Amino acid sequence: MSYEQEKQVAIEAALAAAKLCEKVRTERVPESIEKSDKSPVTVADFGSQAVICRAIAAAFPNDLVIGEENAAELRQPTMANQLAQVTSYVQSVVGDVTSDDVLNWIDRGNSEIGERYWTLDPIDGTKGFLRQDQYAVALALVELGEVKLGVLACPALPVDLDRPDGEKGVLFVAVRGEGATMMPLSGGEAQPIRVTAADDVANMRFVESVESGHGDHGRQDAIAKAVGITASSLRMDSQAKYGAVASGRAALYLRLPSPKTPDYREKIWDHAAGTIVVEEAGGRVTDMYGKPLNFSLSAKLVENQGVIVSSGAIHDTVLAALSSGG
Ligand SMILES: Nc1ncnc2c1ncn2[C@@H]1O[C@H](COP(=O)(O)OS(=O)(=O)O)[C@@H](OP(=O)(O)O)[C@H]1O
Numbered sequence: 279m280s281y282e283q284e285k286q287v288a289i290e291a292a293l294a295a296a297k298l299c300e301k302v303r304t305e306r307v308p309e310s311i312e313k314s315d316k317s318p319v320t321v322a323d324f325g326s327q328a329v330i331c332r333a334i335a336a337a338f339p340n341d342l343v344i345g346e347e348n349a350a351e352l353r354q355p356t357m358a359n360q361l362a363q364v365t366s367y368v369q370s371v372v373g374d375v376t377s378d379d380v381l382n383w384i385d386r387g388n389s390e391i392g393e394r395y396w397t398l399d400p401i402d403g404t405k406g407f408l409r410q411d412q413y414a415v416a417l418a419l420v421e422l423g424e425v426k427l428g429v430l431a432c433p434a435l436p437v438d439l440d441r442p443d444g445e446k447g448v449l450f451v452a453v454r455g456e457g458a459t460m461m462p463l464s465g466g467e468a469q470p471i472r473v474t475a476a477d478d479v480a481n482m483r484f485v486e487s488v489e490s491g492h493g494d495h496g497r498q499d500a501i502a503k504a505v506g507i508t509a510s511s512l513r514m515d516s517q518a519k520y521g522a523v524a525s526g527r528a529a530l531y532l533r534l535p536s537p538k539t540p541d542y543r544e545k546i547w548d549h550a551a552g553t554i555v556v557e558e559a560g561g562r563v564t565d566m567y568g569k570p571l572n573f574s575l576s577a578k579l580v581e582n583q584g585v586i587v588s589s590g591a592i593h594d595t596v597l598a599a600l601s602s603g604g
């Protein structure tokens with residue numbers, strides 16, 4: 279199956295959502311709303327989820343969506359201002375809609391796992407977004423447990439990582455069996471991407487989270503050194519890290535459990551789109567024990583701990599360094 283219609287719908291939805299996020303980011307200092315787990319959410323996260331769930335509902339009315347956000351908080355009378363803002367931003371990209379439409383679209387993103395479902399992170403790296411740094415709109419299609427399609431829109435990522443002040447905004451797209459591509463968010467031809475070659479010393483760098491609570495930076499440093507990476511890490515928010523590995527700009531992304539939250543289980547929407555983009559670019563993604571990520575169990579990767587993303591060539595060496603206690 280070619281997934282041509284799914285691909286077009288996913289790309290258009292992610293582009294519209296990215297446009298909404300950039301509008302919020304450039305028009306105001308986005309207000310951070312605290313969720314019950316103390317993590318931040320903004321009007322842009324809600325708007326992005328509404329826009330994408332609307333597009334999926336229109337094209338594939340029976341499809342399930344497992345998204346990060348829900349509208350429970352926004353439905354509270356005390357949140358009327360924020361709801362009006364979200365509605366107005368959604369209107370700016372999709373035309374005249376009501377607040378009720380917006381709330382209902384957001385809540386379409388709270389399905390249970392089924393045979394076929396989309397994972398959606400409307401803003402991956404909300405903390406990065408609030409810092410005016412990296413973030414991604416991440417959408418993936420999973421069928422019978424296998425990721426078939428992934429789209430990552432990264433509005434703040436330089437088109438050329440060597441020119442950080444140059445044009446920004448990159449779209450990564452991958453379809454199972456068809457390879458991965460990247461193109462500027464502003465448009466143009468999609469270019470095939472490949473992970474870095476084993477002998478490409480210049481790109482033998484590794485990427486990791488910005489937030490110290492989302493990984494174990496000390497151990498990540500030690501593992502990278504143990505596999506021969508001498509350059510210091512590139513710290514980047516969001517699944518833009520997967521894009522860096524898929525496009526050959528880094529050989530490794532390490533995400534080891536934070537000592538502060540050893541029982542944390544990763545969320546499927548934080549990894550599904552990135553995983554297929556890297557795999558289709560020739561790379562490998564497993565947990566820290568070498569097991570494939572299992573996206574079919576629940577919203578959490580309950581059977582996996584830690585995430586190792588690599589160009590492939592060094593993957594087994596990384597796993598060996600981890601199992602020998604590095
Ligand atoms: N304890 C812990 N361990 C690992 N991961 C966690 C943890 N807590 C949160 N999260 C998730 O991290 C997502 C963003 O992390 P990133 O590494 O992509 O960005 S960052 O560099 O850390 O900002 C972030 O995604 P968003 O909520 O979409 O921003 C969270 O889902």
Ligand SMILES: [Mg+2]
Pocket residue numbers: 317318346404
């Ligand atoms: Mg979040």
Ligand SMILES: [Mg+2]
Pocket residue numbers: 399401402403547548
């Ligand atoms: Mg996320």
Ligand SMILES: [Mg+2]
Pocket residue numbers: 323346399400401402403404
């Ligand atoms: Mg998010």
